[in-house]
Amino acid sequence: MKEKEQREQMTLVSSAPHIRSGESVHKVMWSVVLALAPAAAFSVYLFGMPALVLIGVSVGSAVVAEALIRLFLRKPVTVLDGSAVITGLLLAMNLPPRAPCWMAAIGSAFAVIVVKQLFGGLGFNIFNPALAARALLMASWPVYMTTAWHRFSGDNVLSPALLNNGGLPPAVYDTLTRATPLGLLRDGPRILADAGLGSAPLYKMAVSPEMLKSLFMGNVGGCIGETSALLLLAGALFLLFRKIITWHIPAAYAGTVAAAAAVYYYATGCPCWQMMPLFHLLSGGLVLGAFFMATDMVTSPVSRKGMLLFGAGCGIVTFVIRLWGGYPEGVSYAILIMNAFVPLIDRLTKPRVFGVKEKARP
Amino acid sequence: MFSRFGWGVHPPESKAGTKGLKFINLPIPHTCYIPLQQHVGAPARLVVNKGDLVSEGQLIGSADGAISAHVHSSIPGKVADIAPVLTVYGPQTAVIIEAEGSFSASARQLPTGAWTDLSGAQIRDRVRDAGVVGLGGAAFPTAVKLSPPEGKKIDTLVVNGAECEPYLTVDDMLMQTFPEAVIEGTRIALAALGIGSAVIGVENNKKAAVSALKKALAQLNPRESIAIKKLRTRYPQGAEKQMIASLLGRRVPSGGLPMDVGVIVQNVGTILAIRDAVAYGMPLFSRYMTVAGKAIARPGNYKVRLGMRLADIVEECGGFVEEPAKIVMGGPMCGVSVPSLDMPVVKGTSGVLFLTRKEATHAEYTACIRCGACVAACPMNLLPCDLGNAVEKNRPDLALKLNPRDCIMCGCCSYVCPSRRPLSHFIKLAQERTKPDTVAKA
Numbered sequence: 001m002k003e004k005e006q007r008e009q010m011t012l013v014s015s016a017p018h019i020r021s022g023e024s025v026h027k028v029m030w031s032v033v034l035a036l037a038p039a040a041a042f043s044v045y046l047f048g049m050p051a052l053v054l055i056g057v058s059v060g061s062a063v064v065a066e067a068l069i070r071l072f073l074r075k076p077v078t079v080l081d082g083s084a085v086i087t088g089l090l091l092a093m094n095l096p097p098r099a100p101c102w103m104a105a106i107g108s109a110f111a112v113i114v115v116k117q118l119f120g121g122l123g124f125n126i127f128n129p130a131l132a133a134r135a136l137l138m139a140s141w142p143v144y145m146t147t148a149w150h151r152f153s154g155d156n157v158l159s160p161a162l163l164n165n166g167g168l169p170p171a172v173y174d175t176l177t178r179a180t181p182l183g184l185l186r187d188g189p190r191i192l193a194d195a196g197l198g199s200a201p202l203y204k205m206a207v208s209p210e211m212l213k214s215l216f217m218g219n220v221g222g223c224i225g226e227t228s229a230l231l232l233l234a235g236a237l238f239l240l241f242r243k244i245i246t247w248h249i250p251a252a253y254a255g256t257v258a259a260a261a262a263v264y265y266y267a268t269g270c271p272c273w274q275m276m277p278l279f280h281l282l283s284g285g286l287v288l289g290a291f292f293m294a295t296d297m298v299t300s301p302v303s304r305k306g307m308l309l310f311g312a313g314c315g316i317v318t319f320v321i322r323l324w325g326g327y328p329e330g331v332s333y334a335i336l337i338m339n340a341f342v343p344l345i346d347r348l349t350k351p352r353v354f355g356v357k358e359k360a361r362p
Numbered sequence: 363m364f365s366r367f368g369w370g371v372h373p374p375e376s377k378a379g380t381k382g383l384k385f386i387n388l389p390i391p392h393t394c395y396i397p398l399q400q401h402v403g404a405p406a407r408l409v410v411n412k413g414d415l416v417s418e419g420q421l422i423g424s425a426d427g428a429i430s431a432h433v434h435s436s437i438p439g440k441v442a443d444i445a446p447v448l449t450v451y452g453p454q455t456a457v458i459i460e461a462e463g464s465f466s467a468s469a470r471q472l473p474t475g476a477w478t479d480l481s482g483a484q485i486r487d488r489v490r491d492a493g494v495v496g497l498g499g500a501a502f503p504t505a506v507k508l509s510p511p512e513g514k515k516i517d518t519l520v521v522n523g524a525e526c527e528p529y530l531t532v533d534d535m536l537m538q539t540f541p542e543a544v545i546e547g548t549r550i551a552l553a554a555l556g557i558g559s560a561v562i563g564v565e566n567n568k569k570a571a572v573s574a575l576k577k578a579l580a581q582l583n584p585r586e587s588i589a590i591k592k593l594r595t596r597y598p599q600g601a602e603k604q605m606i607a608s609l610l611g612r613r614v615p616s617g618g619l620p621m622d623v624g625v626i627v628q629n630v631g632t633i634l635a636i637r638d639a640v641a642y643g644m645p646l647f648s649r650y651m652t653v654a655g656k657a658i659a660r661p662g663n664y665k666v667r668l669g670m671r672l673a674d675i676v677e678e679c680g681g682f683v684e685e686p687a688k689i690v691m692g693g694p695m696c697g698v699s700v701p702s703l704d705m706p707v708v709k710g711t712s713g714v715l716f717l718t719r720k721e722a723t724h725a726e727y728t729a730c731i732r733c734g735a736c737v738a739a740c741p742m743n744l745l746p747c748d749l750g751n752a753v754e755k756n757r758p759d760l761a762l763k764l765n766p767r768d769c770i771m772c773g774c775c776s777y778v779c780p781s782r783r784p785l786s787h788f789i790k791l792a793q794e795r796t797k798p799d800t801v802a803k804a
Contacts, residue, residue, distance in 0.1 A: 011702075012688045012724060015787040017695040017773030018715075019373060019528065020723040023780040025731055123729035123781075246738075302734035302747060351743040353765050354603065355616040 025122070028244050028297075029082030035235030036089055036292060042231050043224045047097035047150040051224050055092040057101040062088030062108035069117045083122050087111050090130035093225025093288060094332060095137070098148035103141060107133035127339045128299045131332045138327075146327075149180065149221050157221040158184060159214040166201045166208075176205070180222045181215060181283040182328040200271060207275035215282035225288040229281075236291035245295040248307035249314075253290040254281055256315025264323065286318065289331035299339045306342075306349035313338045313345075369738050370596045370604070371774045373695070375567065376528040376721075380654050382570070383662045385535060388678050392461050394436045394669030395447045396422065397454035400708040401495040402502045403429030410457060414441045418465050419645045422457050425490065431503040431709075432493035434645040436667035438463040450691045450698050450705060459669070473643040477550055485554040485640050492639030493646045493709075498522060498533075498600070498629030499692050501710035504636060507628070508554045510621045519560040520609060520620075520627045521548055523575075524593055524600030526565060527693025530713045532652040533630050535663045537564065537571035541578035544630055545588065547637035551628055552586050554636075559587045562630075563609045567595040597695060598772040602627045604741050616768050631712070646709060653679050655716035657686035666707050672714060673703035688722035690715040695773045727782045736775035736785055742768050746775035750788040758795040766792035 044052045066084035070077045079085075088108050095104060111133035119125045138145045152160040158177040164170065172195045179187055188202040205211060214220045218228025225232075239245045258277035265273035280286070294300060294314050301310050314334045321330025399405035406423030410416060416435040423433035439461040447456035477485065490505035510516050521544070525533040537544055548560050564572050575590050593599050593608050603614045605627060612623040620627050628636070631650065638644040647668055654661045659680030666675065672689065676682065690697040691711050707714070736746035745764055752760035766789050775785035 011686055011699070012722060013699045013701050014688075014724065015784060015790065016697060016699075016771070017777050017786070018688055018690050018697065018699060018717060018722050019376075019694045019777065020725075020782060021371070021373070021778050021780075022723065023735070023778065024725075024782065025728060025780050028731075028733070028780050121729065123731045297731050297733040300732070302732055302737045302745065304734075304738065307734075350745065351737065353616055353744060353768050354607075354742040355613050355618065355768070356765075357615075 025083075026081050029086055031239065031242050031244055032086050032292070033082055033089060035238045036086075036093070036225075038235055039218075039225060039228050039231040039288075040089065040093060042218055042228045043093075043097070046218065046227055047224065050150075051097040054095060054097065054099060054101060054104050055089065055224065058092035058095070058104040058108050059085055059088035061105040062091070062112050065109040065112040066117070069113045073117065075121070078122065081122065083116075084112055087116065087129045090225070090293060091133050094130060094134040094223055094285065096145065096148035096222075097150045097224055099144050100148075103137055103144060107137050110136050123298055125298055126342075127336055128293055128296050131293060131336050131339075134332050135336060138332075152221070159211070159220045161214045161219050162205070162208075162210050166205055168197075168201055169195065171195075172197070176202070180226075180328065181206070181211070181220060181279075182322060185279075185283075185322075186328040203270055203272050203276070206279050207272045212275075212278060212282065215279070223285060226283075226285050229287045232287045232291060236287075239291070239295075245291065246304070246307065248304050249295045249300060249311040250290040252308045252311025253294055253315045253318075254286065256312045257281060257286060257319050260316065260319040264319070280319070280322070284322075284329040285331040289318075289335055290314070293331075294335050294338070299342060301342055301345045301349065303346070303349050303351050305351070306345045309345050309349060310338055310342065313341060370598060370741050370772075371739050371777050372596055373528050373777060375595075376654075376694075377531050377534075377567075379529070379656075379661045380531045380652050380663055381534070383531070383535070385539060385650060385663050385665055387665045388667075388670070388675065390437055390461060390465075390667060391670040391674045393442070393671075394459045394461075394667060395456045395671060395706040396433060396436060396459065396669035397447060397449045397451070397456040397706065397708060398423040398433055399451060399454050400433065400449075400501060400668070400710065401431040402500065403427065403431070403506075405455070406430060406433045408444065408455070408457070410441050412441050412444055415439070415463065416441060416459060417463070419647055421645075425493075425503070429503055429506055431495050431505075432491065432645070433457075434493055434647045435459055436647040436669045437461045438465060447706065448702070448704060449708060450700060450711070451708075456669075456706070473641075477553070477640045480553070480640070482554050482556050485550060488640045488643070489554065489636055492635070492644065494632065494635045494639050495646070495709050496629055497631035497635060497649060497709060497712065499696075499710050499712050501708070504628070504632055507626060508551065510555075510626065514621045515624055516555055516557055516621060516626055517559060517624045518610060518626075519548065519552055519555060519557065520605060520625055521560060521562040521630055521633055522600055522602075522605055522627055523562055523564040523568070523571065523630045524605060525568070526595070526597045526599040526601075527695055527697075527713075528597075529654045529715055530652045530693050531654075532650050532663050532712055534568045534571050536630050536634060536650060537568070538574045540634060541571075541574040542582060543634055543637055544575060545578050545582050545584065546641070547633035548588055549584050549586055550640045551626075551633060551636055555626060558585075560589070561609050562588065562590045563593050563599075563605055564590065565595045565599055566592040597774065598741055598770070601741065601770050601772055603770065616765070649707070649709060649711070651707070651711055652713035653716075654713060655686065655690075656718045656721055657682050657684045657716035659683050668709060669706045671703065672700075672705050672707070675707070675714060676703060676716070682716065684718050686716040687719040687724075688715075688717040690717060695777065696771055725782045727779075727784060730781055730783060733780060735778040735780065739774040739778045741772060741774065742770060744769060744789075746785040746789060749792050750783050750785045753788040753792050753795070758792070761792040762796045764792075766796055769793065
């Protein structure tokens with residue numbers, strides 16, 4: 001009788017360790033959603049209802065697509081882990097605010113079904129799902145992806161806070177403000193040359209206090225996630241504090257872009273070369289990309305050294321695309337290209353085992 | 363002062379339950395189950411028969427072979443049976459002794475003369491006679507460790523008082539309660555090794571222990587050079603290789619032993635057992651340990667006779683306040699979970715934890731999300747995530763390239779994994795499956 005009693009009260013037996021940190025995939029994913037929320041909310045405030053609807057459709061279709069494909073594949077439905085929500089949210093943040101909803105839905109479904117689940121689900125995808133979807137949409141509907149911007153007043157896409165205090169002719173100024181900040185940097189010299197002007201006023205405009213303040217606070221045109229650097233950094237700080245991301249990838253990424261910008265603009269004789277790195281860091285999707293997308297755990301290296309290399313690679317590719325590529329912004333392609341290099345980087349940066357001498361390594 | 367190694371982890375210390383609790387002698391159990399193997403190496407050879415009367419501290423198992431250790435009776439009494447008993451090392455032949463007669467160990471004659479007159483070989487003989495093994499948990503025969511092979515030059519003795527495992531406070535209390543004895547034991551171990559330099563490493567969360575040791579050291583003022591160093595509170599600070607790197611800046615080569623960098627490491631408990639053996643001729647038949655966890659009514663630090671069953675300990679500690687979900691012998695990071703209360707305490711049992719369901723987190727594991735937390739935590743700079751995946755895919759060839767044999771089984775990787783993957787378990791499997799003969803067969 002006593003023996004039977006004891007058998008019923010058998011305790012759990014497993015290998016060590018018997019305590020766990022309490023961190024879970026679930027908590028990691030929802031923390032990222034929480035970190036993105038302030039910047040997304042600000043964009044809705046800035047761009048209005050269309051942005052909110054687009055975020056809703058994008059997140060909703062990512063979740064539905066994940067549930068359906070898991071059911072179809074007869075695997076446990078894992079939508080509650082939050083990873084599909086992140087994919088949908090990140091995709092929306094990579095879309096122009098006036099992009100049509102059906103595009104977001106197609107993008108989300110592609111991201112979740114093709115890029116993530118068909119590769120084996122969370123943990124097995126090679127490319128960042130949201131960025132791969134953005135690349136698909138960019139290739140399929142480039143007009144929407146490059147023109148569906150929010151307009152602050154008239155045709156002004158750039159920022160409502162800017163003033164024509166550089167003495168530019170009103171017509172030229174209006175043309176310039178029809179672009180996003182990086183579009184301005186790309187097409188500005190041509191527009192000014194057409195009007196018979198040099199490109200100096202352009203750079204002056206790019207690093208004017210109004211412009212830099214707009215970029216930092218977020219009062220600026222672009223994709224939904226390209227607005228407030230401040231709120232994105234606040235979210236990133238939360239993730240750093242929670243130890244979900246480390247400083248390695250963002251620091252290497254931003255550092256490389258800043259260094260490349262400083263060298264390039266100094267070499268090309270730009271009058272305000274000292275300030276141009278700041279413009280490059282704050283404009284476009286760099287903050288979003290460096291802190292929230294390049295740091296995607298699944299598609300980035302596992303070692304600290306590898307993370308630094310990966311971040312630096314992202315920085316170089318981003319800068320090259322921004323300066324000489326076919327699109328004004330290069331963050332998404334840079335990260336996708338570097339995603340493909342992750343296995344190689346992981347192999348190159350395999351940590352040296354404790355107690356193994358440098359030379360003894362085979 | 364706060365020397366460090368790689369990364370490691372800092373789990374909640376959970377020591378509050380027993381920190382500062384003075385040692386209490388647990389009552390002598392009526393029956394002791396004494397396994398003949400409580401150490402690394404060959405089991406001891408049985409030297410008593412069923413029905414024999416044995417006295418307290420009498421030899422019942424004799425060291426057999428180069429690496430083995432004597433086993434002594436913990437209580438006076440009659441050998442009721444010699445039978446297999448399930449121990450923390452698996453089923454073992456055990457001598458089951460039922461108490462009767464008087465406790466003679468404390469009345470037996472003390473060795474004559476001071477230990478300072480003994481040669482190194484004589485000290486090692488006394489350590490061997492007393493059946494001393496590493497009491498930190500590894501249970502390697504101490505006399506063997508104190509006899510490094512020819513050609514290995516030892517210059518430093520490291521005394522391990524790190525106690526980096528959460529929950530355990532026994533070493534902390536040993537250093538606080540018997541600081542003079544720790545210093546004396548260190549001197550004896552130095553004499554056995556024929557060297558004059560020792561470092562006692564203590565994590566900086568044990569301030570009372572550090573000051574007690576420093577005070578004792580100043581009072582005794584030994585002629586040997588003995589230093590007390592604080593270490594950063596970081597698990598696995600007390601692992602041999604990490605300890606040596608932190609204290610001396612030396613890196614034990616992959617696949618090597620501390621003696622390869624001129625160091626011998628002994629746990630503070632072992633140092634006290636060495637002292638008891640050499641200065642007082644006392645065989646190792648009891649040990650100090652921590653009983654902790656939220657399921658036990660009276661957690662604390664206890665002196666326990668070897669061979670006492672967990673069931674008796676639970677009874678003496680006031681029973682359970684809650685049904686334990688897990689019973690762990692050793693610390694929570696690398697101790698062994700056991701299925702029943704019939705297990706006897708052995709020489710290597712530094713603690714017994716009765717963990718509630720809330721404390722012993724357990725969950726289904728999911729796929730690796732490549733977060734790299736395990737890579738950052740691994741004190742040996744391995745890639746636990748890749749090792750886990752290789753084992754899961756049943757690819758010993760891939761696992762072999764990832765140096766599974768360098769793993770020290772500290773459990774940091776499993777501890778941090780957000781996917782709750784049993785990574786150190788996978789690495790253990792990798793070690794098993796990449797044994798030279800296994801790979802050849804595959």
